[in-house]
Amino acid sequence: MKPMIPLAAQRGILGAVLLVALWEGVARGFQLPAYTLPAISQIFGSIWDMRTVLARAAGVTVTEALVGYALGALIGIGGAIWVTMAPRVRGFVLPAATAFNSVPVIAWSPLVLLWFGMGMSSKYVMVALAIAFTLFLSTLSGLDRVDRRSVDLMRSFGASRLAILWRLRLPTALPLMFAGLRVATARSVLIAVVTEMLGAQAGLGLLIYQAVVQVDFVQVWAAVFVASAASLLFFGIVSFIERRTVFWK
């Protein structure tokens, strides 16, 4: 008989259940104060109590993350293809991009906030900035993975550079590209939240910041849980698309 749920998923669920049980047991059993570790049931209670506030904040943060993610992915993948198609450009673009990226992404956020204000546009810019380089790097290393001999073979049959890119380089790069896209999902939500914490009018980051200032650690955990759930959902969707697209893996 074939099981309803695949074995890997069963184990995953088992691991999660064990963790939740351990968490709840430790927090309740040792009666830990909320600033050390609130019980999981307490956190979910707080999420339920604040559901409208949290939903509105999550809407803002998710929008920021998605818009920035789309922008950053376009720029990063486009840049990597451009650099591969024009080897001359590569020698200049690669060091410039590396130098640009050498500033830790988050260090730009004070400046971006000064430039673009406290609204949502500063978060779009920050997320796009962070995602673009992640994808540039992973797509480029994927495009470089192509076997020299395959390129030569296709060329000897008169394939154009575009054809080589479309039929050989991109399919070869897809696994690494999707690995980048997958890592980028969590990063996009993270960068949005972190930038919101420095300055924002709405969003989960602002909520977390306010809770920290009010020393309400249950609320911090509640907002963190919602942010994690959002980026987990995002991660799941991209992983699903990856499995459909890179079916040969």
Add this chain to the structure above:
Amino acid sequence: MSSPPLSAPAGMPVARAASALPRLATGGALRSVLRVALAVLAVGIVWEAAVVLLSIQAHYLPRLSLVLQAIAATPDAYWSGFVRTLSEALMGFSAGAVFGIGIGILFYRMPVLRDMVFPLFIVSQTIPVIAFGALVVLWFGNTMLAKAIIAFYVTFFPVTVNTLVGLRSVDPRQVALMRSFGATRGQLMRQLQFPTALPQIFVALRLGASLSLVGAIVGEWFGDTTGLGVLLLQAMFNENAVGLWAALLCCAVLGTLFYGVVAFIERRLVFWGAEQ
């Protein structure tokens, strides 16, 4: 400030040109260092010229010379911030790299454990670090350790993922061949699987070099008195554009240095790498 770190890696390959190091790798490293130096110089000239010619307001982009003067006026503050942030990031990065590779190998060896814990790892990575920053600082005190832990936390995940991906990309026929010659599991790992995964791992390590700095800087936002993150935050609250750019410049030098060292080690270790 940027010239000593740039000339150091350039000098080493020259001195060792006669050694067994492949000629190609040496020339490539030297050339790329030169290229970076040229790019830095070009960016500096364009920066200064653009601000003067286009009369950009200092609020957006102050002149490079002003920024450098600001650093020269109080070099101690920037230097101590530089060293502080570097040590935090380095501690977190090394721990994250070792832990990430170790866990990657462990997950590869024990699929049951991977299925149980890997989803939790993914979940743990979706937690916004800065929210945790308050808790980490509370748990470990306002020490360097707290920042190093945040840096570690953001480094280990990409390393784990790429180690796993790299190990799984090994051709099973090669494994079968080595097995048929009686290779042990340790030999398989050392001589085939780990070297095959190494290019992948280094992609993650390069990423981790940047991420660990992010972790250290974000950690400093949660209350500290020294560090580049503190300088950034202070400049933002004072709307001091010159100070902000000066701190950013220090971050850039630190980031380039860190990334450059990792890339240099990569070129020495993975000399067969995919780069054409």
